Amino acid sequence: MKTRPSSESSMDSASSGDSSGDSTYAVRVEEQLLVKGGGFPLPRQTQALGRRRRLFVVAVISLVLSVISLLAVLLITAFVFFNNSDIILGGQQTQVAAGEEVCLPCVQLNSDPVSGKGSSLLDLLDVRKDDESKPTICCARTNVQFAALFKLIIQRQQMIQKLTDILEPAGGHKIAKTGSSSAVSAHLLIQAGTGQGGLQQWKGPDASGLSHVRTGLTFHDNTIYVVTSGMYYVYCQMLYNNRGDDNNEDVPQVVSSYVYRESLIDPVMSGIMLKTRHTRYSQQTDRHTSYVGGLVALHKGDKLYVKVSEPSAVSNDEKGSFFGLFRVGE
Incomplete structure (x- = not known):
């Protein structure tokens, strides 16, 4: 029986020992990179992180657009109200004294101007006549008075709407236009x-x-x-x-x-x-x-x-x- 030389056996042992050590080191490096976060993330983690970022950006943009839309609506409403106050309040301009008091001719707040029988809400307002040549005015200064004033304005608008409904032509007949030759x-x-x-x-x-x-x-x-x-x-x-x-x-x-x-x-x-x-x-x-x-x-x-x-x-x-x-x- 032949035996291998002792030198060859020792070389094989050394070789196998080196190979085992290299594989163990590679595993440890991979664990450090992937598990401990020292290297690049896994593909699934990258996708999830990207989705979360996109959703966050979309949510922020939606919130900003909602705020801008709300501000635009408020600005348009304020513009229409103040530029059409003569229509809303019956052709008279609102008198504002130092931003603390709002006054309107009392007749503008009466839904039945002929009879003179006004709403009981008029009793809550301050009534005065600064000039004999001008109509009596009703003023609001407190929160209760402002609430009464706006309710009177709403009642007047409802009366105007009722009047508009009556004025609608029955049966689809056309309304005579200004300058029309029809009598x-x-x-x-x-x-x-x-x-x-x-x-x-x-x-x-x-x-x-x-x-x-x-x-x-x-x-x-x-x-x-x-x-x-x-x-x-x-x-x-x-x-x-x-x-x-x-x-x-x-x-x-x-x-x-x-x-x-x-x-x-x-x-x-x-x-x-x-x-x-x-x-x-x-x-x-x-x-x-x-x-x-x-x-x-x-x-x-x-x-x-x-x-x-x-x-x-x-x-x-x-x-x-x-x-x-x-x-x-x-």
Whole structure:
């Protein structure tokens, strides 16, 4: 049997020992690089980190855009409000004193400027009249007063919206435009009795063939609404009955008729527009008429109606008692 030389055996042992030491060192270096974080991260860790960074950037950009959008909306709202305050508040500019007080003409806060019966919210405001030539103003200074003021403005806007709904043409009819050659007019015949609020009742086109309301005006609840602005001739005639078996026939009786105008656009012009007075005596033949008419500049949204002091004294003869208007110009 042959034996290898001892020198070769020792070389093989040394060689195997060196190989084992090299592999152990490589494993340790790899652990330090990948596990202990001293080297490059794994591919999965790189992808997860990249996704988190992208999501964070997107979230920051979305937040910034949301803030910018909110600021833009607030700026636009403020711009529209302050540049259209004459529309929102009925054509009058808001008076601000040193940023502490807001004052408006009281008539601008009244949804019913003709009757003068205002909302109870008006009692919360400071009312004063600095100049006899100017209207009474209502002022807000405290938080409670500001809340009342803004609620009154909202109520007024609701009334304007209600008026707008009434002015919408029924059946899709077109509204007469300014300068149109079509005649804008209305003529109503009397109807017995009085309506809500003491208004004289009238027969509309549906109730009488002699009544008419043409495009540019509309009739609702014994009231004529102006749709087309312009200069109008407004007229009203009342035929009064004789006093008959009146127990006080020896005492003359004065009867009056009034044509009212109610304007939310220009409340200062609201009130009695035309009126007549007639004295009734004891003669059985006393059947007189009282007529009134005049040229008036009317605005879109104005309401016209008639009241009489003694409805029972008015004749129901539709050819003797009537109410109307027609447009004559711009």
